[in-house]
Amino acid sequence: MVFLRLIMQHYILGIESSCDDTSAAIICNDVILSNITANQDVHRNFGGVVPELASRAHQQNIIPVIEAAIKKANIVKNQLSSVAFTRGPGLLGSLLVGTSFAKAFSLGLNIPLIEVDHLQAHILSHFIRNDTRSNPVPDFPFLCLTVSGGHTQFVLIRDYFDMQIIGQTIDDAAGEAFDKSAKIMGLPYPGGPLIDKYAQSGDPKRFTFSKPNIQGLDFSFSGLKTSFLYFLRDELIKDADFIEKNKFDLCASIQTTIVEMLMTKLRLAMEQTRGLAKSGPAKARGWVDVAIAGGVSANSGLRKALENARDQFGWNIFIPPLQYSTDNAAMIAIAGYFKFLKGDFSSQSATPYARDAGRGTFET
Numbered sequence: 001m002v003f004l005r006l007i008m009q010h011y012i013l014g015i016e017s018s019c020d021d022t023s024a025a026i027i028c029n030d031v032i033l034s035n036i037t038a039n040q041d042v043h044r045n046f047g048g049v050v051p052e053l054a055s056r057a058h059q060q061n062i063i064p065v066i067e068a069a070i071k072k073a074n075i076v077k078n079q080l081s082s083v084a085f086t087r088g089p090g091l092l093g094s095l096l097v098g099t100s101f102a103k104a105f106s107l108g109l110n111i112p113l114i115e116v117d118h119l120q121a122h123i124l125s126h127f128i129r130n131d132t133r134s135n136p137v138p139d140f141p142f143l144c145l146t147v148s149g150g151h152t153q154f155v156l157i158r159d160y161f162d163m164q165i166i167g168q169t170i171d172d173a174a175g176e177a178f179d180k181s182a183k184i185m186g187l188p189y190p191g192g193p194l195i196d197k198y199a200q201s202g203d204p205k206r207f208t209f210s211k212p213n214i215q216g217l218d219f220s221f222s223g224l225k226t227s228f229l230y231f232l233r234d235e236l237i238k239d240a241d242f243i244e245k246n247k248f249d250l251c252a253s254i255q256t257t258i259v260e261m262l263m264t265k266l267r268l269a270m271e272q273t274r275g276l277a278k279s280g281p282a283k284a285r286g287w288v289d290v291a292i293a294g295g296v297s298a299n300s301g302l303r304k305a306l307e308n309a310r311d312q313f314g315w316n317i318f319i320p321p322l323q324y325s326t327d328n329a330a331m332i333a334i335a336g337y338f339k340f341l342k343g344d345f346s347s348q349s350a351t352p353y354a355r356d357a358g359r360g361t362f363e364t
């Protein structure tokens with residue numbers, strides 16, 4: 001049975017609805033056929049995602065998005081082998097929309113249901129192939145810096161579903177640091193992409209903000225937000241137009257501070273995992289392969305910093321294509337495919353979880 005699963009072509013529908021993006025994707029084994037996402041603009045002026053509005057928008061978007069994904073993949077729904085959905089972590093009302101749809105779809109088509117952890121899926125997005133040619137994928141074990149709106153973690157990946165969190169934020173996530181800094185400057189939500197855009201035209205050394213001294217591989221971002229807030233409060237007393245006049249330099253400086261905080265810890269994590277590599281181009285130097293994942297991995301400053309580290313230290317790096325950095329269903333579909341091969345199916349009684357599956361090690 002497992003052997004048959006390995007040699008056949010399997011079409012998996014992936015559904016992602018954990019936050020404010022409704023997304024559906026179809027994968028044929030590990031090759032992506034379609035990946036359709038409906039973003040929700042309703043949250044822009046609220047400074048963050050409004051859970052009730054997000055659930056309602058998912059309800060409106062889910063059927064058209066799934067229909068579009070099936071159409072773009074040029075298949076019919078009876079060809080699907082399985083349906084994979086994000087079970088958590090995320091907003092409960094949002095997760096319920098995707099979960100309920102996936103359950104009904106699986107019952108209606110009599111195909112297996114597969115639950116996927118959102119954070120594992122961000123990491124597994126590095127295994128998506130864009131066509132049948134083999135693009136390089138990380139070698140196990142590898143290190144991933146997962147940086148999103150809700151999480152900032154170092155994960156050591158020994159196998160597809162053997163992942164260990166070896167460091168994480170003790171307060172805000174890196175994405176929150178971007179979004180909250182943007183909100184303080186009066187920019188709409190999500191602020192990360194806007195800070196990235198404005199930073200391109202600014203001087204990253206113009207302003208400096210203090211960085212916390214946190215031990216080991218953990219992070220803290222809440223102090224940065226506070227120091228940014230107090231800095232602007234003082235400057236605005238002297239000049240009411242301070243933000244507008246210095247927008248580009250402020251964005252470049254805050255982005256550089258966040259990226260430096262991430263990269264300092266990443267260098268430490270690479271030192272600590274040195275020697276674990278079994279094979280691969282960087283093995284001679286002892287480095288494990290290193291990947292970034294999650295919405296903040298779209299940040300041009302972080303991507304550039306990782307490329308610089310590759311050139312400087314000889315790391316073998318994996319940066320996801322932009323469409324797989326922020327929330328998407330392609331990553332749910334690839335995680336679903338690997339679970340499908342294992343025969344790891346869920347029951348109709350599976351319920352969403354809002355918080356992390358477990359501190360330290362992922363639930364599998």
Ligand code: KG4
Binds near residue numbers: 296297
């Ligand atoms: O992974 P994601 O799409 O959703 C979560 O799982 O949280 O990550 C969203 C986060 C938001 O905080 C958003 O501001 C941030 O990723 N983000 C960025 C960029 N694009 C998205 N942050 C900095 N630079 C970007 N280019």
Ligand code: ZN
Binds near residue numbers: 118122294295326
């Ligand atoms: Zn995410």
